[in-house]
Amino acid sequence: MMVTIEVNGRQLTVKQNLSVLQACLENDIYIPNLCFMEDMPHPPASCRLCFVEVAGMQRPVTSCTVKVAPAMVVKTDTPAVRRLQRSGLRFLLSVHHVDCQNCPANKNCELQRLARFLKIGLKPKHLENHLQDIAIVENHAYLTYYPNRCVLCAKCIHACRMSHGHSLISFVGRGFNTSLSFAGICDFEQTACNTCRSCADICPVGALVLKTACER
Amino acid sequence: MKPENKDQIYQQFEAIRRQAEERRDAARRDPSPTILIGTATCGIASGALDTKLAFEQAILEQGLDARVRTVGCIGHCYAEPVVIIDYPQSGFPPIFYHEVTAGKARMLVKHFLEGGDPLFEHVYGAMVENDMIPSVMEFSRFNQEKRVVMEKCGHIDPEDIYDYIAHGGYAALAKALTLDPETIIDEIKTCGLRGRGGAGFPTGRKWELAADSPEGDKIIVCNADEGDPGAYMDRTILESNPHQVLEGMAICALAVGAHKAIVYVRSEYPLAVKIVSGAIAQAKTLGLLGSGILNSAFNLEIEVFQGSGAFVCGEETGLIQSIEGFRGMPRSRPPYPAQEGLYGQPTVINNVKTLASVPPIIANGAAWYRTIGTENSPGTAVFSVVGDVVHAGLVEIPMGVTLRTLIFDICGGIANQKKFKAVQIGGPSGGCLPETFLDTPIDFDSLTTAGAMMGSGGMVVMDEDSCMVDVARYFLDFTQKESCGKCTFCRIGTRHLLDILQRITTGEGRTGDLEQLEQLSEDIKDGSLCGLGKTAPNPVLTSLKYFRDEYEAHINEKRCPGMMCRPLMTYYIDLDKCARGCDACVGCCPTEAVFTTSTRKKGIDQDLCVKCGECMVACPPQYDAVRKVSPPGLAPVIERPVKNPDASKKASDNS
Incomplete structure (x- = not known):
């Protein structure tokens, strides 16, 4: 079953059970997003960037959690949408260690792309930069984790679950101190981490980096 | 459902009910006194288990025949440990005693259970109307409540x-x-x-x-x-x-x-x-x-x-x-x-x-x-009223009762003859309402319109000594620590809010902070994933709306009107009131900041003072000489007398 929706004045005919975000991305209408993955049954909706305005709804909604419906009218670039997206991205940048020269994700970084798209600087004015106390986590045999680069999109957790059946990465801490952890791994030789690089590959910001042979 | 099955259900239930009633009647026929002790967590924290032990020991020692039973909490937390003594043979109705310590328990056993004197000076009230002892129903704490959810709380044994x-x-x-x-x-x-x-x-x-x-x-x-x-x-x-x-x-x-x-x-x-x-x-x-x-x-x-x-x-x-x-x-x-x-x-x-x-x-x-409550919010609301009220505890009221009735009539008003300042309803998701909202009826819609929310029932009453900026900071600190960290707005946005509030309460607020607080709060409200994040800025938004002058005093004058923010206030001793030779404040100061002046009165060394406020508590009420002041610059300077006159002489010679 196909349905027709209107996005920014354009008519799109898309499959019925798609989310608005998927429908737009498939038709080359970009909506900023960080945590969305196509093979996830329930979108986490945690990055709070993919806001759109849907006619009939009072406030902007996250497009990953709204399914397309016949005759739906969507706008992706209203001032209210942009305001939320910009403040969301400013929040993410305000806890990000902006040091692009020394970051392996430089020029291939989702945050840089988003900042360019939303036309905001990488060092947001008016917001102080807050970094976590622990800058580098080295306790994984094959990976280095940089909490101050991480945007907690949880893509790595999902990718790990897809490759191993269960995830070796989990969230720890609360509030601002939330970060990722490899807690529970006793023996790295027992895991597939040596050969698998799914989490490092999927990381949009270079927070999970494979260790080089000498670093190990 | 078939009618015969209906009968079966009733028969089965009737059998159980008869059993329960027989047990109750058997207990009622027993003429020995029954002592009911409230042993929910709040009672235990106030020492109800010691009270229970004291009753049991005293009964054993006196060789009396009496039953000690544990019940739940009756809701009167200000009066814990609470004891109800039902002693039909004494001729008195069941009597409610409050703050029954172990010593009071032994006294009650000796005088009431053995001697038949209910110790009128310790009686709070009788549980039923009678000619001898005023009933508790004459107190507004009892008669303005309407109990549906908590009707049996404190009257039955939760383990039976x-x-x-x-x-x-x-x-x-x-x-x-x-x-x-x-x-x-x-x-x-x-x-x-x-x-x-x-x-x-x-x-x-x-x-x-x-x-x-x-x-x-x-x-x-x-x-x-x-x-x-x-x-x-x-x-x-x-x-x-x-x-x-x-x-x-x-x-x-x-x-x-x-x-x-x-x-x-x-x-x-x-x-x-x-x-x-x-x-x-x-x-x-x-x-x-x-x-x-x-x-x-x-x-x-x-x-x-x-x-x-x-x-x-x-x-x-x-x-x-x-x-x-x-x-x-x-x-x-x-x-x-x-x-x-x-x-x-x-x-x-x-x-x-x-x-x-x-x-x-x-x-x-x-x-x-x-018939209970209002049209749109029928029924009762249970609140745990805490903070600076006289009769703190659990209150169940019909919806529609005003905040004023709840705080001033039912809960006895503000403790220590202080003035009411604000009431925080709905915990970290709720808001602070000022005095002008005291006539707001308590129901879902009215509270939401006022900017607070019903919440699950936490109500913190604050007197004039509270700082609303500090209260907002406290709740933001709580939400920030309890945020799950999943979504951007709640995890990072509340951190920024908390950071600004912390700056303001330490006297480092800047112009533009208030506008930024409002802006961030709106973003967090609209952007967050779940109810926790969406409501997290409420304490900030309501306190900014109703107590903006306090925020401005913190930022512009570096003054805390509630004198709660330590970096913005200081203690000093009023020399006109201080008594010669009284050492109460000296003894309690943990940092030895209090010194004796040449007139044998006291002064505070501001460099050593940690602003704990102990001296203010210790100063005898007849002197009442310790003062709080904000901003700190307003405190008169009292020089510490130099101990060694020779040293001072030398120092002045050198200069």
Whole structure:
């Protein structure tokens, strides 16, 4: 079953059970997003960037959690949408260690792309930069984790679950101190981490980096 | 349902009820005195177990025949440990004693139980109307309350199911078993019961949604993950009358067609866990839970699940994640839990107080429930009123009572003859309301319009000595620490809010901070994923709206009007009032900042002072010489006399 929706004045005919975000991305209408993955049954909706305005709804909604419906009218670039997206991205940048020269994700970084798209600087004015106390986590045999680069999109957790059946990465801490952890791994030789690089590959910001042979 | 089955249900229940009543009558015929001690967590914290031990020992020593029984909390936390002595032979009615310490307990045994003198100077009131002792019903704390949820709390033994049945318990379940599920849901819809967890969603609609969901293993969850600062209603209800909640769960399960139920209770409530688990076992033994309840075809298994103490697990989708064994992180709705919840099954999640309201509604009918409260918020509200009020504790009032009545009449007003400043309703999701809102009626809609919210029932009353910026900072600190960290706006946005508030309370506020607070708050409200984040800025927004002058004083004048923010205030000693030779403040100062002046009065060395306020407490009231002042620059400078005159002479010579 196909349905027709209107996005920014354009008519799109898309499959019925798609989310608005998927429908737009498939038709080359970009909506900023960080945590969305196509093979996830329930979108986490945690990055709070993919806001759109849907006619009939009072406030902007996250497009990953709204399914397309016949005759739906969507706008992706209203001032209210942009305001939320910009403040969301400013929040993410305000806890990000902006040091692009020394970051392996430089020029291939989702945050840089988003900042360019939303036309905001990488060092947001008016917001102080807050970094976590622990800058580098080295306790994984094959990976280095940089909490101050991480945007907690949880893509790595999902990718790990897809490759191993269960995830070796989990969230720890609360509030601002939330970060990722490899807690529970006793023996790295027992895991597939040596050969698998799914989490490092999927990381949009270079927070999970494979260790080089000498670093190990 | 077939009529013969109806009869069977009633017969079975009548048999149990007769048993319970026989036990009660046997106890009543026994002429020996009964001592009821409130031993819920609040009582235990005030020393109720010592009181109990003292009663038992004294009775044993005197060789008396008396029964000591533990009951739950009656709600009068200011009066704990609370004891009711029922001694029919003495000729007195059951008497309510407050603040019964171990010593008072021994005294009561000696004078009242042995000598027949009820010690009038220690009596709080009689539990029933009589000619000898004023009844407690003459106090507004008692007669302005309307108890539906807490009616039996403090009067029955929570660990004895027969006590509950003898007081009319489980009759509603027996009645419900003879009704169609649709009739039960209709009854709950007509009575207008709204969820008591905070949001006020109509309970009947929620049940209907779950009942209409296609077949599946439907589940009922009782949400007792209470975590607001200053709220303890759910704990007290579970500890004082667990069966009313279980009965409500059974009726809910019957209505929506569930056979499994879970009580989600924090593991920080060990007594509640113990009492609820015991209650479930007892109910199963009597055939009131388990398979074939009261000879009907209805089965229900109830389990207790202990949460590990995360505030966000009170959010229903977070709670589901937690039971499923994952980190308690809310997910976006829809689908609502009533359609797709725990393990993907339709799940009804109701607060303790919502479920405890159900048995009285089924027993007395929807029309009766509608006579209590207001049109849009029928029924009662349970609040834990804490803070600077005289009679703090649990209060159950009909909806529509004004804040003024609740705080000043029922709870006795502000302690220590201070002035009322604000009341914080709804915990970290609620707001602070100033004096001008005291005539607001307490119901879901009025409180939301005023900027606060009903919340689950925490109410913190603050007197003139509180700093509203500090209160907002406190709640933001709480939300920031309890945020699950999933979504950007709540995790990072609240951190920025907290950072600005911390700056303001330490005197480093800047112009533009207030506008930024408002801007950030609006963003967090619109952008967050779950209810916790969406409501997190409420304490900031309401205090900014109603107490903006305090924020401005902090930023522009570096002055804290409530004199609470330590970097912005200081203590000094008024030399006109200070008494020669009194050393009270010297003795209590932990940093030896208080010194004696040349006139043998006292002064405070501001470099050493840590602003703990101990000297202010210690200064005898007849002198009342220690003063607080903000900003610190206003304090008069009192020089510490130089100990060694030679040294000072030398120093002046050198200069």
